[in-house]
Amino acid sequence: MLRDALLYDALGKPIPQRHKVLSTDWDEIRDWSSRVYMPYRVSPTGSVIRPRSTMHSAMVGRITVTRFAYGIPVNVTDWAQDAGNAVVLTTIGGAARHAVTARHHEDTGIDESFVADCSRTDYLVDFDPDHLQLNLTIPHAVLEQVCQDWFGFVPDNALWQYKCRIGGRNSSWLALMTYLVRSIAEAPDRLARDRVGRHLEQSICIHLLNEWSARAGIDLDQPRSDVAPRHVRAAERYMAAHAASLPAMTEVARAAGTSLRSLTGAFRRFRGYTPSAFLREQRLQGVRAALRAAAPGTTVSAIANAWGYINLGEFARSYRGRFGELPSETLAR
Template structure:
């Protein structure tokens, strides 16, 4: 079923598309990609430079389902964080190589998927000339909403920045994808708005979150997450908003309406970390984001200083320990 996904309905008729389904024009393909996925940079990686792209799409609730190929080997990077989307790429033809933060890669063949939240982290993928992808584009806000509704809390970057492979032949995830494609074939134009589409949207997100979190070492059903008190959530919100101001932990505790001792104990119990470690992670993530989107002429030193890092050596060591590369390497990319 997956090989014919989005091509034919349950009666064998071609599913009508509201856009072109084949193009050799980079600008035309780029416009479709920006509208359906998000802005990103793509470039050929072989001798052929003219694409022969196939493009099909459908909606399942608020999830965009696409069948897509460039027809030539390409590399894709610099996916827009501002678009606010996560993507799940399932290979149904050829192979794809998905880069990891530690310099490694996850290669996906038929029936294997890869998940990355492009609203929270960078992403680089290389497709071979025979690649064909069946992709889900899911707004980050939808994943947060489903997680809150089902598990009682919204995870942090330990989940959202974690990239991983999942699924594979015979897996429950691939069976779910096959079921979704069959539902689209039976009602190609209805699943964007009707109850069946919303039910499928929720089923996809809950299954994805469980698989994703399991690989990230996060137990979504752990009651400590749902029971995190207001003071913890208030402190996290305050530190996220004021990360560049380097608030003291006493200031954070006052903003959360509790004592420093109580706040520290609440973080230890419900987050398994400390408030200062949470703040440190926020600052490092913001520096990385700014390095990735730096303007010409900006330096590592000035970007780090904007987030309170004055000692270059200490900053460089902390950054390398967290992300596995020097800040200058991130800036150069």
Template sequence: MLPTFDPRTCGERAAGLVTDWDEIKQWSDTVYMPYEVRPVGRSLAPASSMFSAKIGEMTLTRFCYGVPVTIGEFAPEAGNILVLTTLAGWTRHAVTAKSSVDLTIGETFVADCSRVDYRLDADAAHLQLNLTVPHRMLADLALSWWGWVPDDRLWRHKCVIGGPGSPWLALMEYVTRTLSGSRDLVDHERVGVNLQELIAAQLLADWAAGAGIEPTSTSGVRAPGYVRRAVRYIEDNAQDLPTVSEVAGSVGVSVRALSGAFREYLGITPRDCLREQRLQGVRRELSASTTTTVAAAAGAWGYVNMGVFAAAYRRRFGENPSDTLSRARG
């Protein structure tokens, strides 16, 4: 166990353990998202330690069940990323349907539960320092800082980051010490936001490195707010096939200004951004459902000509859409 990784105040450390499954579920559904958990082995009563604190829009938790558990079926509609650091015991994290990785003290796993199925197992001695990070917030910060629009090459990549001696683990120690000694400062909006940005910057850098992605800006200048709002508009409305004029109108600029800003700050055009969001949307549907068809998934995102769609899909992902669907079913 890492005793310095404790964000609780002295008074909070005196709190007793929780033994009621319903109380634990109500708390965990709030600080993480709804998910399914079951004890492993004989029917056991939990002995759970539960703590949470807000850091800007993120939620930091220090948590254990006190019994071995298996956890899965996280609710994708919650739109949250989980960043899970093991402080004691061991945890096993599913990387693919057939492979997993075991983590011990000081190791961290990242999974975007809004984009991928995720499952983990934990032994009776497990203790976790976890972060719940809104997907939208992290995507907006990446765009704001670097002019980088992360796609599913990042969001669908589950991986280990940090580890003993890493900058990530050093940052987590700083965060927990700050929370335990200066909670009022963290609760103050500006301080909490600054701390959130430190965490997000390190998370994006480590996660992108694990996915083999270089998060570089085309301009090196912070993207203007209207560019970020336009990207969000495209993400939210991609299935409706908005025109560039509609996108520009939604953020109050001309088509020429929007197109120029996209090229300057993102290195793409608004149409490129829309095309990417549509292809990513089809890929998510093919990866997540065993009952859909290629035609149904493509049609849901506005594709009518299956030949044109299949060619664009192959260029983007290096495989046929039917291959993606077959892998999900397999």
């Protein structure tokens, strides 16, 4: 059923699309993928560089559902964070390899899914020559709204930055994807705006959040009082706003209205890491964003110095360990 997703309606007739469904033109494919997913960088990884892409899409509430393949092996990275979208990629043909960290990856075969919130974290995936994907593009704001409505709070980046495999053969998530595809086949033009589509949108988001949070070790049903206290959130806001100036932890604690010992203990309990680790991540993400947006002629050292890095060798090692490439490689792109 998933292999033919978005191709035919319940009567066996082709579901009409408002764009070409087959293309060998990189510009056409890039234009379509930028609209249904977000801008990103794609590179062929084999000897064949001309794509043979298949492209189908449908809207279910505010979720974009796509059936997509490049027809050749490719690497996809540099997803635009400012687009504000999460993606759930279900492999329905071939295989995909998803980077979880710079040194660890997860492979998905047929009927397995992978989730990454591209609005909150970097994401890199390699597709093999036979790949075919059934993908969901979900605005991060929609996921936050569902969390607030159903669980009473919005999780922090401990969830949103966690990338993982979900579902699999005989799983309830795969059954939900099958139901989604059947619903589109029965009403391909209505689910973007009617009550059934909004109900299905909510069901998908709730199920996804439960699967995702379970793998991230986060209990969404915890009492509201167990959510990180105000001084933790205040410290995070302060560090995010002042990351480039490298504030001392005592300064952060003072800005949050608590002692350094209390702040460190609260971070370990509610976040699972220290305030220093949070600040380090903010600085590295800030440098990466600056490298990507740099004007011609800008140097790595100038950007690193602007973010408080003095020892460029140590900075380069930290950057490569976090993102799997040197700062100069990010700047060159």
